[in-house]
Amino acid sequence: MQMMGTVLDHFRSSAWYYLTAVLAACARIGVFRTYFNQYLRRPLRRLLPFLDPFVTIDIAAKPEDYSFSYQGKVKSSDAYAEVLAYLSAVCSRDARELRAEGAVEGHTFVLSLREGQVVTDDFKGATISWSAVAEEKTTWRASGRCCRLTFHERHRRLVVDEYLPHVRRAGQEVMFGNRPRRLYSNKKELSYHSRRDEVWSYIDFDHPTTFDTLAMDPAKKQMIKDDLDDFTYSRDYYRRIGKAWKRGYLLHGPPGTGKSTMIAAMANYLKYDIYDIELTTLESNSDLRKLFIETTGKSIIVIEDIDCSLDLTGSRATMLPPLPAFDDAAEAGYDKSRGKRHNILTLSGLLNFIDGLWSAHSGERIIVFTTNHLDKLDPALIRRGRMDMHIEMSYCGFEAFKTLANNYLEVEAHPLFGAVEELLGDVKMTPADVAECLMPSKRSARDADACLTRLIDQLKERKAAEEDKESKTAEEDDVKDTAKEEDKWETEKVPSKSKSKKEKSEACQVVTNGAHSGASGVSVSASTDHYLS
Ligand SMILES: Nc1ncnc2c1ncn2[C@@H]1O[C@H](COP(=O)(O)OP(=O)(O)OP(=O)(O)O)[C@@H](O)[C@H]1O
Ligand SMILES: [Mg+2]
Numbered sequence: 001m002q003m004m005g006t007v008l009d010h011f012r013s014s015a016w017y018y019l020t021a022v023l024a025a026c027a028r029i030g031v032f033r034t035y036f037n038q039y040l041r042r043p044l045r046r047l048l049p050f051l052d053p054f055v056t057i058d059i060a061a062k063p064e065d066y067s068f069s070y071q072g073k074v075k076s077s078d079a080y081a082e083v084l085a086y087l088s089a090v091c092s093r094d095a096r097e098l099r100a101e102g103a104v105e106g107h108t109f110v111l112s113l114r115e116g117q118v119v120t121d122d123f124k125g126a127t128i129s130w131s132a133v134a135e136e137k138t139t140w141r142a143s144g145r146c147c148r149l150t151f152h153e154r155h156r157r158l159v160v161d162e163y164l165p166h167v168r169r170a171g172q173e174v175m176f177g178n179r180p181r182r183l184y185s186n187k188k189e190l191s192y193h194s195r196r197d198e199v200w201s202y203i204d205f206d207h208p209t210t211f212d213t214l215a216m217d218p219a220k221k222q223m224i225k226d227d228l229d230d231f232t233y234s235r236d237y238y239r240r241i242g243k244a245w246k247r248g249y250l251l252h253g254p255p256g257t258g259k260s261t262m263i264a265a266m267a268n269y270l271k272y273d274i275y276d277i278e279l280t281t282l283e284s285n286s287d288l289r290k291l292f293i294e295t296t297g298k299s300i301i302v303i304e305d306i307d308c309s310l311d312l313t314g315s316r317a318t319m320l321p322p323l324p325a326f327d328d329a330a331e332a333g334y335d336k337s338r339g340k341r342h343n344i345l346t347l348s349g350l351l352n353f354i355d356g357l358w359s360a361h362s363g364e365r366i367i368v369f370t371t372n373h374l375d376k377l378d379p380a381l382i383r384r385g386r387m388d389m390h391i392e393m394s395y396c397g398f399e400a401f402k403t404l405a406n407n408y409l410e411v412e413a414h415p416l417f418g419a420v421e422e423l424l425g426d427v428k429m430t431p432a433d434v435a436e437c438l439m440p441s442k443r444s445a446r447d448a449d450a451c452l453t454r455l456i457d458q459l460k461e462r463k464a465a466e467e468d469k470e471s472k473t474a475e476e477d478d479v480k481d482t483a484k485e486e487d488k489w490e491t492e493k494v495p496s497k498s499k500s501k502k503e504k505s506e507a508c509q510v511v512t513n514g515a516h517s518g519a520s521g522v523s524v525s526a527s528t529d530h531y532l533s
Contacts, residue, residue: 053153057164058133059083060146082171083147084112087119087130089174094119110178113147123163126155176298181205182273186291188281199294205274207264213407214258214265215400215431216393224262227389228270232364246365248354250382252374253393256432259370262393263302272366273299279309285349292353297363306369307376347378354386395428404431408438409448416452423459427466433458 061080088111091098097114113119113132121128129150151159183205187198211225231247238245249266251259267274275295282288295301303309354367369387371377382390396404398421405411437455440447 054150055153055156055159056148056150057159058146058148061144078172079168080147082168082175084110084171085174085178086167086171087112087121087147090119090121090130115145123166124158126151126158126163128155128159128163177271181267181271184273184275184295186275186277186281199291200275202273205264205267207268209261209264210268211265213403214261215396215403215407215434216258216262217397217399220391224266224389224391225269228266228366231366232270235364244355245363246355246367247389248367248369248387250374250387250390251368251370251393252390253372254395254430255372256430257393257395258431259393260304262391263300263368263370266366266368267300270298270300270366275299275301277301277303279303279306279345279350282345284344285346285352288345288349288353295365297365300366300368302368302370304370305372306381307371307373347381351380351386396424396431396434398424400431401434404435404438405448405452408435408440409451411448414448414452416449416456419456420452420459423456423463427459427462429459429462 059080091111091113097117098111099114100109100111113130115132115134118129118131121130131148131150133146133148134144149159155163181204182202184200184202187201211221214221227247235245251262253259263274266272273296275291277288277291279288282291292301367387369382374382374390381387401420401424402412402417405414405417434455437458438451440451
């Protein structure tokens with residue numbers, strides 16, 4: 001028992017000893033920390049770049065910050081996905097241990113680094129290392145993956161000002177290129193708070209037309225391609241001259257000359273999405289603005305048949321009719337129950353959409369209008385600067401025909417081409433009609449002779465019809481000319497100066513009276529004769 005007491009005493013005293021020692025050490029650490037923070041931290045920080053000159057930036061998978069989109073809805077940052085897309089090419093080239101994930105959209109894989117792997121990227125003489133790291137867990141966020149870039153302190157400005165924006169832009173392009181193109185059309189019901197997917201619906205755009213299959217004069221086609229190329233590579237130029245990065249094309253020409261086909265060729269050439277706006281479904285200028293805000297960069301915004309969409313021919317001031325009287329309200333499109341007027345989309349609203357302040361929103365855009373009747377449009381709508389390029393889609397010429405023959409019959413030359421060339425010089429036929437003739441009736445019978453003969457027959461028929469029409473018109477003109485000549489001759493015989501007004505009116509009276517007395521046409525001329533005699 002005494003022994004037991006001695007052991008306990010010993011234990012107590014040593015516990016006390018150790019506790020005192022730990023407390024003393026903690027106190028020393030606390031004192032050290034205080035001294036370190038007060039006197040050493042700053043000088044050491046200044047010394048750090050000499051010891052470790054590398055800077056690191058983490059781009060996390062889970063965005064820490066959220067930005068607010070136009071309608072005040074939270075929109076997450078895409079930076080991590082963009083970096084992964086950018087690095088995918090570098091990784092597939094250099095890394096040995098990779099991970100592959102399906103791209104958010106489309107059918108491709110995005111390759112990224114496995115944890116601990118490093119790849120390097122060169123940019124304007126700077127070497128930047130990328131590594132995949134597990135992000136540290138914090139009190140408010142679970143751990144996630146992040147991409148860490150490391151670079152020398154002396155490249156700090158280059159990386160922050162140029163490299164990172166370059167990574168984002170290139171990443172966006174990779175992401176955009178990985179998915180199929182889209183054809184968007186506007187929904188009918190738009191509310192003020194509609195989100196992007198509530199104002200636009202889309203389908204994958206898989207139109208096979210390219211500039212190679214588009215039938216038109218080769219020089220004109222090349223000019224359009226060059227213009228599109230210039231536009232896409234001119235981001236800095238547009239910025240420098242202070243112009244929104246957009247270009248307007250007006251396609252005009254008779255039905256079936258390939259205006260819609262041209263839009264498809266443009267979209268495939270540039271790899272842009274198409275936003276097809278049906279103006280007649282919109283109620284007001286703000287609807288148009290809402291649609292426009294929800295479009296993305298790298299897109300073609302199309303308004304087809306602009307002359308038919310709305311009455312856009314009036315002056316800007318008179319486009320908006322005054323509010324109708326109450327009884328006429330329904331007829332004039334005034335919805336009494338909702339207290340608002342329909343179809344008050346105005347020309348000035350449309351002009352604003354094309355080149356107002358909103359037009360500069362997010363990236364490059366092409367705006368295309370099509371019309372069958374150029375003369376019906378307000379000059380303000382189609383002036384240069386708004387519609388930068390006016391492209392006339394015209395009837396099929398021989399060069400355009402050769403493209404169609406190559407498309408449909410896979411022939412580049414044929415003995416019947418000579419006859420077609422001659423006839424196309426005389427007859428106006430749209431590419432759509434030519435294409436129809438070249439389309440074999442049976443898929444198995446892709447017989448160039450038969451198709452070309454059918455085309456020649458059609459052209460001959462049209463030529464005969466046109467000649468017939470022309471000769472009829474000429475005959476009618478002759479009759480009209482003769483009638484005019486006779487009238488003129490009759491009028492010249494009237495001694496107009498010899499009679500005073502009063503006499504003339506009396507004469508008219510006579511004529512009128514005379515006319516009353518008999519059959520009108522004959523009587524008039526008879527009366528005139530009477531008057532003349
Ligand atoms: N220039 C062309 N090149 C190739 N195919 C063409 C061309 N023009 C017309 N076609 C053919 O004719 C069809 C109709 O052409 P498209 O719809 O492009 O004409 P459009 O000018 O838009 O007519 P509309 O004024 O009636 O809208 C197309 O599907 C295409 O097959
Ligand atoms: Mg069309």
